Amino acid sequence: MSTQEENKDYIKPLNEARTLAFTQPKMFPQVLRMILGILRNDNKEIQEWCIKFLRESFVNNDKLGHADKVDLAIDSLDSLIYLSNIKDMKTFQYVIDISSVIYKLVFQYVAENDGCNQVWSKLTELKNSLVNKFQSNFPLPPSDNVEHDMLRNIHTKVELLKFIIIVIDYQSQTTVVNASGDSTPPPSTFSLNKVSPDHSLIKYSNMEYESKSLLDLVLKIFSYDILIPPLLSAILNHSIIIMKRKPQYANKILSIIEGYDTNIKLQSNYQTVEQFKLAKKYVDRSLKVFIQHITRHALVPPQFQNSLSKKLNLLVDRGIEIRKKNIFAIDEPSIKKRKFEGFLNPSKKLKTIDYKNLYSLTDVDDESNNFDITTVPQNILVNMVVNALNKVSVGRLSKALEIISDRYVDAVESYPGIVGGPSTVPITVKKEVKKEGDEEDDDEEDGNFDVDTIYTLPPPAELSFQEKKDHINIIIKNFFNLAKNPNFVNVEDKDEVKASEEQDVNVSKELTKIAIKSWKKDSWIVILTRLASRGMRSLEGIEYKTSPDEKNAEAISDMVRNAIFDYFLENIHGRIDLIIEWLNEEWYSEKVFNEAIALKREQEAAESKGGPVDTAHPNLGDTPVYNKWAGKVLDAMIPFLEPNDRKIFIRLMSDLPYLNEDLVGRIKSLCFDPVRSKIGFLALQFLIMYRPPVKQACVNVLKELGESDQEDLRDEANKLYEKYK
Amino acid sequence: MKDSLKICTVCASNNNRSMEAHKQLKDAGYNVNSFGTGSAVRLPGPSIDKPNVYEFGTPYEDIYNDLISQSCRKMYESNGLIHMLDRNRKVKSAPEKWQNNAYAGKFDLVITCEERCFDSVLDDLMYRMYTKEDADDVRQIVHVINVDIKDDNENALIGGKGILKLVNMIHEFRVKKSEYEDESEVILEDQMMNILANWQKDHTHLPTLYGVSYY
Numbered sequence: 001m002s003t004q005e006e007n008k009d010y011i012k013p014l015n016e017a018r019t020l021a022f023t024q025p026k027m028f029p030q031v032l033r034m035i036l037g038i039l040r041n042d043n044k045e046i047q048e049w050c051i052k053f054l055r056e057s058f059v060n061n062d063k064l065g066h067a068d069k070v071d072l073a074i075d076s077l078d079s080l081i082y083l084s085n086i087k088d089m090k091t092f093q094y095v096i097d098i099s100s101v102i103y104k105l106v107f108q109y110v111a112e113n114d115g116c117n118q119v120w121s122k123l124t125e126l127k128n129s130l131v132n133k134f135q136s137n138f139p140l141p142p143s144d145n146v147e148h149d150m151l152r153n154i155h156t157k158v159e160l161l162k163f164i165i166i167v168i169d170y171q172s173q174t175t176v177v178n179a180s181g182d183s184t185p186p187p188s189t190f191s192l193n194k195v196s197p198d199h200s201l202i203k204y205s206n207m208e209y210e211s212k213s214l215l216d217l218v219l220k221i222f223s224y225d226i227l228i229p230p231l232l233s234a235i236l237n238h239s240i241i242i243m244k245r246k247p248q249y250a251n252k253i254l255s256i257i258e259g260y261d262t263n264i265k266l267q268s269n270y271q272t273v274e275q276f277k278l279a280k281k282y283v284d285r286s287l288k289v290f291i292q293h294i295t296r297h298a299l300v301p302p303q304f305q306n307s308l309s310k311k312l313n314l315l316v317d318r319g320i321e322i323r324k325k326n327i328f329a330i331d332e333p334s335i336k337k338r339k340f341e342g343f344l345n346p347s348k349k350l351k352t353i354d355y356k357n358l359y360s361l362t363d364v365d366d367e368s369n370n371f372d373i374t375t376v377p378q379n380i381l382v383n384m385v386v387n388a389l390n391k392v393s394v395g396r397l398s399k400a401l402e403i404i405s406d407r408y409v410d411a412v413e414s415y416p417g418i419v420g421g422p423s424t425v426p427i428t429v430k431k432e433v434k435k436e437g438d439e440e441d442d443d444e445e446d447g448n449f450d451v452d453t454i455y456t457l458p459p460p461a462e463l464s465f466q467e468k469k470d471h472i473n474i475i476i477k478n479f480f481n482l483a484k485n486p487n488f489v490n491v492e493d494k495d496e497v498k499a500s501e502e503q504d505v506n507v508s509k510e511l512t513k514i515a516i517k518s519w520k521k522d523s524w525i526v527i528l529t530r531l532a533s534r535g536m537r538s539l540e541g542i543e544y545k546t547s548p549d550e551k552n553a554e555a556i557s558d559m560v561r562n563a564i565f566d567y568f569l570e571n572i573h574g575r576i577d578l579i580i581e582w583l584n585e586e587w588y589s590e591k592v593f594n595e596a597i598a599l600k601r602e603q604e605a606a607e608s609k610g611g612p613v614d615t616a617h618p619n620l621g622d623t624p625v626y627n628k629w630a631g632k633v634l635d636a637m638i639p640f641l642e643p644n645d646r647k648i649f650i651r652l653m654s655d656l657p658y659l660n661e662d663l664v665g666r667i668k669s670l671c672f673d674p675v676r677s678k679i680g681f682l683a684l685q686f687l688i689m690y691r692p693p694v695k696q697a698c699v700n701v702l703k704e705l706g707e708s709d710q711e712d713l714r715d716e717a718n719k720l721y722e723k724y725k
Numbered sequence: 726m727k728d729s730l731k732i733c734t735v736c737a738s739n740n741n742r743s744m745e746a747h748k749q750l751k752d753a754g755y756n757v758n759s760f761g762t763g764s765a766v767r768l769p770g771p772s773i774d775k776p777n778v779y780e781f782g783t784p785y786e787d788i789y790n791d792l793i794s795q796s797c798r799k800m801y802e803s804n805g806l807i808h809m810l811d812r813n814r815k816v817k818s819a820p821e822k823w824q825n826n827a828y829a830g831k832f833d834l835v836i837t838c839e840e841r842c843f844d845s846v847l848d849d850l851m852y853r854m855y856t857k858e859d860a861d862d863v864r865q866i867v868h869v870i871n872v873d874i875k876d877d878n879e880n881a882l883i884g885g886k887g888i889l890k891l892v893n894m895i896h897e898f899r900v901k902k903s904e905y906e907d908e909s910e911v912i913l914e915d916q917m918m919n920i921l922a923n924w925q926k927d928h929t930h931l932p933t934l935y936g937v938s939y940y
Contacts, residue, residue: 154914233936
């Protein structure tokens with residue numbers, strides 16, 4: 001079903017509801033509230049229908065009683081506030097009309113029902129939403145400069161004027177001037193006079209002040225240095241209400257008219273001389289009709305009578321003079337043009353797809369556009385550009401860039417195949433590569449381009465070993481800078497926290513866990529240790545540890561290990577956890593790796609039908625790298641242990657993944673030191689009790705110490721040896 | 726005509742200039758009315774100081790019959806008065822007074838044929854602005870244009886043609902701009918000065934006035 005048909009389906013019941021409302025007025029409120037409910041609709045046609053219905057309901061509708069109308073007006077405030085921000089000419093015009101009626105109804109309601117703060121604040125919001133748009137070009141977007149905007153969207157300004165005058169009229173006190181005969185406004189006309197002076201929401205002083213400000217806003221058009229006849233005449237013709245009912249504002253209007261002279265106004269850059277000449281004549285005539293009216297109806301305060309009478313004579317003479325002539329043939333050397341602040345070519349659409357049209361802000365037909373700027377020497381060009389950038393205002397430059405960016409966006413949308421940018425076609429690898437080529441060759445002719453050629457990225461230039469080492473060094477340094485950064489942001493891994501809370505984490509789950517799911521304070525050590533251990537090893541590339549590649553990889557690994565080791569030495573007491581984590585990873589990966597190699601060998605051996613077993617690499621399940629570094633750690637640590645470092649040392653000895661006789665033997669030096677021998681013996685005892693695999697090694701150490709020439713040491717060692725042997 | 730503005734033409738007596746323009750616009754399919762701003766309908770009489778005066782609302786038919794019954798019928802035939810009334814009675818029944826035209830509703834475009842009439846229309850609209858107050862009603866924008874036409878047969882015809890051309894331009898400018906970048910290009914209020922200036926260039930003998938009012 002097409003959208004239009006779908007819409008018909010929606011609109012049909014709406015039309016039926018409308019008929020119901022107008023034929024059975026009792027149903028009207030119900031129907032109107034239903035319409036308010038569906039008014040915020042993405043479907044433009046439905047929304048338009050609703051707005052139209054709303055206008056019908058409030059403007060000139062005798063089917064609705066006053067009380068119902070007031071209730072419905074209050075209920076419509078939210079919808080109108082919403083609609084008043086929809087950028088559509090027709091919608092906005094309707095909103096102004098509906099609001100003009102609703103404003104009067106609700107203002108009177110609030111006046112009579114003090115304390116309805118919510119209704120009042122909504123009404124105020126609606127009012128502000130409308131009057132604030134008088135100076136903008138809403139619902140049109142602004143153009144490239146202020147002058148152009150003065151002459152754009154006059155329609156909405158003239159429409160808004162109706163609403164603003166109503167607000168001024170309601171929010172100020174009325175004193176009808178020359179209130180006699182049939183020129184008196186009907187007594188039903190509402191104004192501030194009818195509001196109780198001690199009303200808690202409608203405060204006289206605030207209301208009068210706002211009315212005055214609104215009038216100033218309207219009269220500001222007279223201070224423009226250009227002429228906008230439709231708007232100026234509309235203001236004059238509408239101001240007559242104020243002249244009749246608001247003598248407190250008469251001075252404001254008349255002093256502006258008194259001093260207004262079309263002869264000192266400037267021709268707009270968006271007006272021809274002919275238009276300007278007509279504009280002067282038209283505005284003069286509107287002024288003449290206005291002054292004649294207020295004079296004849298005795299609306300002129302005494303202090304203005306003289307000056308306005310002179311003004312009127314002047315305008316009448318001008319009119320007679322100009323009537324006799326062909327207005328365009330009159331020579332007027334005094335006409336001055338307003339300073340141009342816009343761009344001669346402010347179009348936001350790209351008519352021809354080329355760079356010239358993309359960037360050109362000068363007149364399209366300007367001859368200078370054809371000047372080949374590449375003929376200018378570069379140094380002069382640079383000077384010109386720098387000078388230009390120095391002189392241009394930031395606002396103007398950004399406006400210019402905005403226009404160009406709009407053109408580019410427009411071109412990308414209008415010509416998706418031609419102009420680069422996000423393509424709507426699903427990207428394949430081939431396309432991606434092709435695009436790369438496109439960007440590279442932007443300035444070249446497109447004719448050479450072969451659609452079928454598949455471009456590939458050039459392989460990266462190979463780094464020398466030294467370069468690799470340098471880069472690794474940089475990486476390592478960066479990691480440690482990161483580790484030392486005090487402003488560290490901790491991203492919690494919720495899963496992990498949850499898991500540890502649950503306590504029932506089984507081992508296999510631990511092993512399959514991903515090392516880093518979110519970046520935490522210690523994540524760097526995981527990455528770094530893995531770089532050292534697993535990162536440099538590869539099962540395929542390294543057949544034997546003697547190959548040059550493997551040697552290089554080991555050298556790089558050792559760089560990382562040294563860095564971690566040095567980092568540890570900087571603070572032995574505080575970084576024991578880090579060392580335990582590193583050595584665990586070192587041992588685990590080495591073990592797994594060597595076992596994998598052993599497995600591979602066995603398979604190969606099996607395939608070559610019991611060929612000679614390679615004996616050059618015995619005990620591949622051993623962990624020489626781990627052993628070496630664990631030994632280094634112990635050697636480095638033991639001399640610095642303090643007597644009260646018992647806990648961390650035992651922690652280390654218990655948490656190291658693997659100990660052999662050699663490693664355990666390093667405790668001996670600790671026992672020789674009388675001050676710290678306690679730590680040594682305690683560690684040995686601990687290992688004997690809790691790490692059975694190294695019990696024998698420990699006992700051997702005790703036995704060896706029992707043969708020492710130090711008496712204290714010998715006694716202690718023998719005592720323990722006897723106990724555990 | 727589809728999407729015609731609601732138009733009216735206005736002269737002093739609603740007989741010659743406004744009626745010629747009324748006929749031409751009506752023939753072109755526009756939604757048009759016509760009115761006079763004078764205090765009464767004044768037509769040439771046997772001499773300058775003896776005009777034929779009728780009240781607004783007197784049918785053209787009656788005026789026609791009155792004139793052909795007068796002794797100087799020949800003079801009315803030769804100066805075109807009879808022909809004018811014959812035309813008028815085929816367009817509408819009677820001359821109407823602007824000041825009392827509330828029954829006809831509101832117009833989008835009022836075209837007057839004399840500066841005096843232009844002033845009267847604007848003056849009257851101002852008066853209506855503060856004497857009529859209908860809380861349920863909203864004001865409507867009205868464009869008032871004067872095309873100054875000499876009050877004789879020949880000029881009424883020329884003026885009528887000019888008015889038709891102008892009304893056509895006011896209706897057609899949007900069509901010509903089917904492709905536009907700035908919506909301002911299709912807003913009548915934004916383009917009115919442009920339209921008037923272009924029209925005026927070709928009609929320098931028909932001076933114009935223009936203003937926007939409400940009612």
